[in-house]
Protein backbone atom coordinates (compact mmCIF):
# COMPACT_ATOMS: atom_id res chain seq x y z
CA UNK A 1 0.00 0.00 0.00
CA UNK A 2 1.20 3.52 -0.83
CA UNK A 3 0.18 6.72 0.85
CA UNK A 4 0.01 10.33 -0.19
CA UNK A 5 -0.01 12.44 2.91
CA UNK A 6 -0.28 16.17 3.34
CA UNK A 7 0.67 17.72 6.62
CA UNK A 8 -0.39 21.18 7.83
CA UNK A 9 -0.56 22.64 4.36
CA UNK A 10 -1.12 26.37 4.02
CA UNK A 11 -1.42 28.02 0.64
CA UNK A 12 -1.86 31.59 -0.59
CA UNK A 13 -1.72 32.86 -4.17
CA UNK A 14 -1.15 36.35 -2.82
CA UNK A 15 0.78 37.24 0.30
CA UNK A 16 -1.15 36.36 3.50
CA UNK A 17 -4.41 35.75 1.59
CA UNK A 18 -4.79 32.17 2.70
CA UNK A 19 -6.79 29.75 0.58
CA UNK A 20 -5.80 26.70 2.64
CA UNK A 21 -4.84 26.82 6.31
CA UNK A 22 -3.28 23.89 8.20
CA UNK A 23 -4.88 21.24 6.03
CA UNK A 24 -3.88 17.61 6.65
CA UNK A 25 -4.94 14.11 5.54
CA UNK A 26 -3.54 10.70 4.64
CA UNK A 27 -4.74 9.24 1.34
CA UNK A 28 -4.22 5.52 0.70
CA UNK A 29 -4.07 3.39 -2.41
CA UNK A 30 -7.10 1.13 -2.85
CA UNK A 31 -9.52 3.89 -1.90
CA UNK A 32 -11.52 6.58 -3.66
CA UNK A 33 -11.79 9.97 -2.01
CA UNK A 34 -14.26 12.74 -2.87
CA UNK A 35 -13.30 16.33 -2.08
CA UNK A 36 -16.36 18.56 -1.77
CA UNK A 37 -16.71 22.22 -0.91
CA UNK A 38 -18.20 25.48 -2.12
CA UNK A 39 -16.97 27.10 -5.30
CA UNK A 40 -13.72 28.94 -4.65
CA UNK A 41 -12.94 27.00 -1.46
CA UNK A 42 -9.60 25.77 -2.83
CA UNK A 43 -10.36 22.24 -4.07
CA UNK A 44 -8.52 22.61 -7.40
CA UNK A 45 -5.70 24.37 -5.58
CA UNK A 46 -5.32 21.40 -3.21
CA UNK A 47 -5.33 18.99 -6.16
CA UNK A 48 -2.56 20.91 -7.94
CA UNK A 49 -0.43 20.82 -4.80
CA UNK A 50 -0.96 17.05 -4.50
CA UNK A 51 -0.08 16.70 -8.18
CA UNK A 52 3.18 18.59 -7.74
CA UNK A 53 2.14 21.45 -10.03
CA UNK A 54 2.86 23.94 -7.27
CA UNK A 55 4.32 23.84 -3.75
CA UNK A 56 2.51 24.68 -0.50
CA UNK A 57 3.41 28.00 1.11
CA UNK A 58 3.80 26.06 4.35
CA UNK A 59 3.57 22.37 5.24
CA UNK A 60 4.65 19.17 3.49
CA UNK A 61 3.40 16.61 1.03
CA UNK A 62 4.76 13.10 1.54
CA UNK A 63 4.65 10.05 -0.71
CA UNK A 64 5.22 6.86 1.31
CA UNK A 65 6.60 9.00 4.10
CA UNK A 66 9.11 10.91 1.96
CA UNK A 67 8.67 14.60 1.16
CA UNK A 68 7.90 14.87 -2.57
CA UNK A 69 10.55 17.61 -2.79
CA UNK A 70 13.23 14.99 -2.03
CA UNK A 71 12.99 13.38 -5.48
CA UNK A 72 11.60 16.57 -6.99
CA UNK A 73 8.22 17.65 -8.34
CA UNK A 74 9.00 16.53 -11.87
CA UNK A 75 9.70 13.00 -10.65
CA UNK A 76 6.46 13.09 -8.66
CA UNK A 77 4.45 14.26 -11.69
CA UNK A 78 6.02 11.74 -14.06
CA UNK A 79 5.93 8.66 -11.92
CA UNK A 80 3.35 8.80 -9.19
CA UNK A 81 0.36 10.89 -10.20
CA UNK A 82 -1.93 11.07 -13.15
CA UNK A 83 -4.04 14.17 -13.56
CA UNK A 84 -7.51 14.50 -15.03
CA UNK A 85 -7.95 18.26 -15.09
CA UNK A 86 -10.72 20.49 -16.37
CA UNK A 87 -8.86 21.31 -19.60
CA UNK A 88 -8.15 17.55 -20.01
CA UNK A 89 -4.49 18.15 -21.02
CA UNK A 90 -4.94 16.07 -24.15
CA UNK A 91 -2.72 16.46 -27.20
CA UNK A 92 -5.38 17.90 -29.44
CA UNK A 93 -3.83 17.22 -32.85
CA UNK A 94 -3.77 13.50 -32.06
CA UNK A 95 -6.45 10.83 -31.77
CA UNK A 96 -7.59 9.23 -28.47
CA UNK A 97 -5.57 6.08 -29.29
CA UNK A 98 -2.45 8.17 -29.92
CA UNK A 99 -3.03 10.00 -26.64
CA UNK A 100 -3.24 6.76 -24.64
CA UNK A 101 -0.20 5.39 -26.54
CA UNK A 102 1.85 8.29 -25.20
CA UNK A 103 1.25 7.02 -21.67
CA UNK A 104 1.59 3.23 -21.98
CA UNK A 105 2.52 0.67 -24.62
CA UNK A 106 -0.61 -1.41 -24.12
CA UNK A 107 -3.54 -1.09 -26.54
CA UNK A 108 -5.80 1.76 -25.36
CA UNK A 109 -8.87 0.50 -27.24
CA UNK A 110 -10.31 -1.78 -24.49
CA UNK A 111 -10.36 1.02 -21.93
CA UNK A 112 -11.63 3.60 -24.47
CA UNK A 113 -14.37 1.14 -25.42
CA UNK A 114 -15.19 0.57 -21.77
CA UNK A 115 -15.58 4.33 -21.46
CA UNK A 116 -18.04 4.37 -24.35
CA UNK A 117 -15.93 5.42 -27.35
CA UNK A 118 -16.37 3.58 -30.64
CA UNK A 119 -13.41 2.40 -32.74
CA UNK A 120 -14.11 5.24 -35.16
CA UNK A 121 -14.14 7.84 -32.36
CA UNK A 122 -10.90 6.42 -30.95
CA UNK A 123 -9.27 7.18 -34.31
CA UNK A 124 -10.77 10.67 -34.73
CA UNK A 125 -8.88 13.86 -33.95
CA UNK A 126 -9.44 14.98 -30.34
CA UNK A 127 -10.85 18.34 -31.45
CA UNK A 128 -13.59 16.56 -33.39
CA UNK A 129 -14.92 14.87 -30.26
CA UNK A 130 -17.50 16.32 -27.87
CA UNK A 131 -16.44 17.76 -24.48
CA UNK A 132 -17.74 14.66 -22.70
CA UNK A 133 -15.88 12.34 -25.07
CA UNK A 134 -12.66 14.30 -24.55
CA UNK A 135 -13.20 14.00 -20.82
CA UNK A 136 -13.47 10.22 -21.14
CA UNK A 137 -10.21 10.10 -23.14
CA UNK A 138 -8.55 12.00 -20.28
CA UNK A 139 -9.88 9.39 -17.86
CA UNK A 140 -8.69 6.53 -20.11
CA UNK A 141 -5.23 8.03 -20.14
CA UNK A 142 -5.12 8.19 -16.35
CA UNK A 143 -6.35 4.63 -15.98
CA UNK A 144 -3.78 3.25 -18.40
CA UNK A 145 -0.86 5.00 -16.70
CA UNK A 146 1.31 3.25 -14.14
CA UNK A 147 0.88 6.08 -11.60
CA UNK A 148 -0.59 4.94 -8.32
CA UNK A 149 -2.47 8.19 -7.65
CA UNK A 150 -5.24 9.57 -9.89
CA UNK A 151 -6.20 13.18 -9.26
CA UNK A 152 -9.42 14.16 -11.01
CA UNK A 153 -10.95 17.63 -11.06
CA UNK A 154 -14.70 17.42 -11.76
CA UNK A 155 -14.31 14.38 -14.03
CA UNK A 156 -18.08 14.05 -14.45
CA UNK A 157 -18.71 17.76 -15.04
CA UNK A 158 -19.53 17.48 -18.74
CA UNK A 159 -21.39 14.22 -18.66
CA UNK A 160 -25.04 13.16 -18.52
CA UNK A 161 -26.22 11.32 -15.41
CA UNK A 162 -25.77 7.77 -16.75
CA UNK A 163 -22.34 8.36 -18.25
CA UNK A 164 -21.28 10.16 -15.06
CA UNK A 165 -22.40 7.21 -12.98
CA UNK A 166 -20.55 4.71 -15.19
CA UNK A 167 -17.41 6.80 -15.08
CA UNK A 168 -17.59 7.01 -11.29
CA UNK A 169 -17.94 3.21 -11.15
CA UNK A 170 -14.81 2.89 -13.31
CA UNK A 171 -12.86 5.22 -11.00
CA UNK A 172 -14.10 3.20 -8.02
CA UNK A 173 -12.98 0.01 -9.71
CA UNK A 174 -9.55 1.54 -10.38
CA UNK A 175 -9.21 2.03 -6.64
CA UNK A 176 -10.76 -1.20 -5.41
CA UNK A 177 -9.54 -3.65 -8.04
CA UNK A 178 -6.42 -2.02 -9.42
CA UNK A 179 -5.17 -0.48 -6.19
CA UNK A 180 -5.05 3.15 -7.29
CA UNK A 181 -5.55 6.03 -4.90
CA UNK A 182 -8.29 8.07 -6.58
CA UNK A 183 -8.99 11.63 -5.47
CA UNK A 184 -11.99 13.28 -7.09
CA UNK A 185 -12.87 16.94 -6.68
CA UNK A 186 -16.58 17.21 -7.28
CA UNK A 187 -19.78 19.13 -6.69
CA UNK A 188 -21.76 15.97 -7.36
CA UNK A 189 -23.51 14.28 -4.45
CA UNK A 190 -23.88 11.15 -6.58
CA UNK A 191 -20.08 10.92 -6.97
CA UNK A 192 -19.58 11.58 -3.25
CA UNK A 193 -21.95 8.73 -2.39
CA UNK A 194 -19.70 6.29 -4.24
CA UNK A 195 -16.53 7.43 -2.48
CA UNK A 196 -14.95 5.57 0.44
CA UNK A 197 -14.05 8.81 2.18
CA UNK A 198 -15.64 12.23 1.75
CA UNK A 199 -13.48 15.23 2.59
CA UNK A 200 -15.04 18.67 2.81
CA UNK A 201 -13.11 21.88 2.25
CA UNK A 202 -14.70 24.87 3.94
CA UNK A 203 -13.38 28.05 5.49
CA UNK A 204 -9.80 27.07 4.50
CA UNK A 205 -10.05 23.79 6.48
CA UNK A 206 -10.50 20.17 5.48
CA UNK A 207 -12.84 17.88 7.42
CA UNK A 208 -13.74 14.25 6.93
CA UNK A 209 -17.47 13.77 6.59
CA UNK A 210 -18.92 10.76 8.28
CA UNK A 211 -20.45 8.29 5.86
CA UNK A 212 -23.72 6.96 7.24
Ligand SMILES: Nc1ncnc2c1ncn2[C@@H]1O[C@H](COP(=O)(O)OP(=O)(O)OP(=O)(O)O)[C@@H](O)[C@H]1O
Pocket residue numbers: 013014019037038039040041042043044045046
Ligand atom coordinates in the same frame (compact mmCIF):
# COMPACT_ATOMS: atom_id res chain seq x y z
N1 LIG B 1 -3.75 31.67 -10.14
C1 LIG B 1 -4.50 32.26 -9.20
N2 LIG B 1 -4.16 33.46 -8.69
C2 LIG B 1 -4.88 34.06 -7.71
N3 LIG B 1 -5.97 33.50 -7.17
C3 LIG B 1 -6.37 32.30 -7.64
C4 LIG B 1 -5.66 31.61 -8.67
N4 LIG B 1 -6.28 30.43 -8.92
C5 LIG B 1 -7.34 30.38 -8.08
N5 LIG B 1 -7.39 31.50 -7.32
C6 LIG B 1 -8.38 31.79 -6.24
O1 LIG B 1 -8.20 30.84 -5.22
C7 LIG B 1 -9.47 30.43 -4.68
C8 LIG B 1 -9.60 28.92 -4.75
O2 LIG B 1 -9.70 28.55 -6.11
P1 LIG B 1 -9.90 27.03 -6.56
O3 LIG B 1 -9.97 26.99 -8.03
O4 LIG B 1 -8.89 26.18 -5.88
O5 LIG B 1 -11.35 26.71 -5.92
P2 LIG B 1 -12.34 25.50 -6.17
O6 LIG B 1 -12.84 25.07 -4.83
O7 LIG B 1 -11.68 24.44 -7.00
O8 LIG B 1 -13.51 26.20 -6.98
P3 LIG B 1 -14.60 25.61 -8.02
O9 LIG B 1 -15.46 24.65 -7.28
O10 LIG B 1 -15.34 26.85 -8.42
O11 LIG B 1 -13.83 24.99 -9.17
C9 LIG B 1 -10.53 31.20 -5.46
O12 LIG B 1 -10.89 32.34 -4.70
C10 LIG B 1 -9.82 31.60 -6.73
O13 LIG B 1 -10.34 32.81 -7.25
